Amino acid sequence: MTERIWGILTEGFGKILLASIQVTIPLTIIGISLAMIIAMIMAMIQYAKIPILSQIARLYIWIFRGTPLLVQLFLAYYGLPKVGIVMDAFPCAIMVFALNEGAYCSETMRSAFEAVPPGQLEAGYCVGMSYFQIMWHVVIPQALRTAFPPLSNSLISMLKDTSLVAEITVADMFMAAQKIVGRTYEPMWLYAEVALVYLMFSTILTLLQRRVEKRLSKYTMKNAAVQEALPGEAAR
Amino acid sequence: MSMLQIRNLNKSYGNVKVLKDISLSVEKGDVAAILGPSGSGKTTLLRCMNFLEKADSGSMVFDGTEYDLGHIKKNQIAQIRKKTAFVFQNYNLFANKTALGNVTLGLTSARKMPKEEAREKGLVLLDKVGLKDLAGSFPVQLSGGQQQRVAIARALATDPEIIYFDEPTSALDPELIGEVLEVMKALAKEGMTMLVVTHEMNFAEHVSNKIIFMSDGIILEENSSREFFEHPREERTREFIRRIRRDS
Numbered sequence: 001m002t003e004r005i006w007g008i009l010t011e012g013f014g015k016i017l018l019a020s021i022q023v024t025i026p027l028t029i030i031g032i033s034l035a036m037i038i039a040m041i042m043a044m045i046q047y048a049k050i051p052i053l054s055q056i057a058r059l060y061i062w063i064f065r066g067t068p069l070l071v072q073l074f075l076a077y078y079g080l081p082k083v084g085i086v087m088d089a090f091p092c093a094i095m096v097f098a099l100n101e102g103a104y105c106s107e108t109m110r111s112a113f114e115a116v117p118p119g120q121l122e123a124g125y126c127v128g129m130s131y132f133q134i135m136w137h138v139v140i141p142q143a144l145r146t147a148f149p150p151l152s153n154s155l156i157s158m159l160k161d162t163s164l165v166a167e168i169t170v171a172d173m174f175m176a177a178q179k180i181v182g183r184t185y186e187p188m189w190l191y192a193e194v195a196l197v198y199l200m201f202s203t204i205l206t207l208l209q210r211r212v213e214k215r216l217s218k219y220t221m222k223n224a225a226v227q228e229a230l231p232g233e234a235a236r
Numbered sequence: 237m238s239m240l241q242i243r244n245l246n247k248s249y250g251n252v253k254v255l256k257d258i259s260l261s262v263e264k265g266d267v268a269a270i271l272g273p274s275g276s277g278k279t280t281l282l283r284c285m286n287f288l289e290k291a292d293s294g295s296m297v298f299d300g301t302e303y304d305l306g307h308i309k310k311n312q313i314a315q316i317r318k319k320t321a322f323v324f325q326n327y328n329l330f331a332n333k334t335a336l337g338n339v340t341l342g343l344t345s346a347r348k349m350p351k352e353e354a355r356e357k358g359l360v361l362l363d364k365v366g367l368k369d370l371a372g373s374f375p376v377q378l379s380g381g382q383q384q385r386v387a388i389a390r391a392l393a394t395d396p397e398i399i400y401f402d403e404p405t406s407a408l409d410p411e412l413i414g415e416v417l418e419v420m421k422a423l424a425k426e427g428m429t430m431l432v433v434t435h436e437m438n439f440a441e442h443v444s445n446k447i448i449f450m451s452d453g454i455i456l457e458e459n460s461s462r463e464f465f466e467h468p469r470e471e472r473t474r475e476f477i478r479r480i481r482r483d484s
């Protein structure tokens with residue numbers, strides 16, 4: 001490896017990392033957070049079978065899962081201004097990612113809600129709990145546990161998909177690499193470098209996912225030696 | 237006056253009448269066993285009585301207050317459920333809660349009891365069903381018999397006036413049935429009012445004081461336990477008893 005390439009890669013690494021801090025990471029975090037809020041609302045609406053709202057939820061999910069993310073980005077950034085809705089590229093990207101990811105997470109959450117045995121709801125009613133109390137204490141915690149692995153996978157996909165925002169002028173990691181390639185004509189090295197940074201981030205997320213999953217498994221593993229620490233008589 | 241009365245309860249699924257003009261009464265301290273062949277409507281009756289299913293018509297008198305089952309209101313359901321508890325065939329424990337958490341959740345969430353007070357009460361109840369040592373275990377870590385005992389402790393937590401049991405031992409391996417029946421027997425001795433759908437003839441004959449025999453959606457015979465087994469009034473009842481005597 002020549003000194004020139006080494007220099008380009010060092011410079012590239014700094015710029016890519018900076019772009020990740022300015023764009024890729026906040027976009028991913030804000031995007032998944034908003035997506036989860038949307039998903040919880042959509043899933044609860046469908047779980048509770050609220051008329052009309054359920055249909056609206058299904059329509060939303062159908063549209064956003066049925067069309068390409070890149071097309072959604074273009075439509076929002078280049079198309080919407082034609083009808084008078086103008087947004088900066090970054091908030092526009094956040095909105096599209098939240099809505100797109102929200103549609104996928106809605107489906108994940110809905111099936112996770114439905115996987116909670118209905119008998120537990122009935123048991124909750126029988127001890128006098130209200131629908132919302134049962135949702136809060138029983139259904140949602142179990143649904144989140146069930147949904148955690150697929151949601152983590154969605155998060156990792158989304159992290160990688162953020163590279164598409166370069167197409168609507170958002171200066172993310174991928175665009176940082178593209179810019180240097182334009183100047184240095186070293187696509188091989190720089191795209192490999194940016195790929196490695198993506199790999200690094202997704203590896204971190206995967207490791208985190210494993211750790212959290214282990215902690216969450218306490219009430220789903222039969223032979224788990226984990227018993228909730230019980231200070232006081234029972235533990236003695 | 238009876239503590240609980242049901243008058244002319246009707247329930248259909250589609251155009252199949254599952255319960256036809258059911259009337260019964262339960263006195264304080266009764267242990268009433270509901271017997272009858274499969275599909276006779278026993279589960280449906282219990283579920284209608286605790287509003288897990290909505291009856292089409294009929295009325296309920298609970299502690300002197302009359303309720304129209306066909307037009308029951310939410311706050312009336314809440315009022316009645318405060319005095320009742322339900323034990324399910326398949327336990328239905330909250331999977332994300334420990335044994336203790338299962339017992340206390342109704343207290344802390346629905347009744348706003350302080351956590352510490354609920355915890356103490358929960359431990360007393362788990363002790364009563366012989367599971368204090370397993371208070372911190374999650375349902376998956378417990379045997380069926382242990383789960384059902386936790387479910388009974390959960391039912392007791394809210395100090396019900398009556399507990400409904402729907403075949404509490406039917407999902408259990410034979411060797412685990414005894415421990416659950418023991419707990420139920422102890423409750424009966426303490427004077428707890430219980431309405432128990434069961435196939436355990438031993439329990440029906442020796443623990444319960446009253447038998448409600450159902451067949452095809454009607455109550456064919458309502459009788460004291462002794463009379464029912466020694467001098468059954470109905471031919472169908474006699475046949476039923478002959479059959480179970482032969483089987484066991």
Ligand SMILES: Nc1ncnc2c1ncn2[C@@H]1O[C@H](COP(=O)(O)OP(=O)(O)OP(=O)(O)O)[C@@H](O)[C@H]1O
Nearest residue numbers: 249250254272273274275276277278279280281403
């Ligand atoms: N949700 C439902 N929809 C339609 N029919 C139902 C429903 N639940 C019960 N039934 C019917 O109602 C009748 C009574 O059922 P139920 O479960 O109350 O009987 P059971 O006496 O509890 O029987 P088992 O001893 O098998 O538990 C049966 O014919 C059953 O098929």
Ligand SMILES: [Mg+2]
Nearest residue numbers: 278279280403
């Ligand atoms: Mg039944």
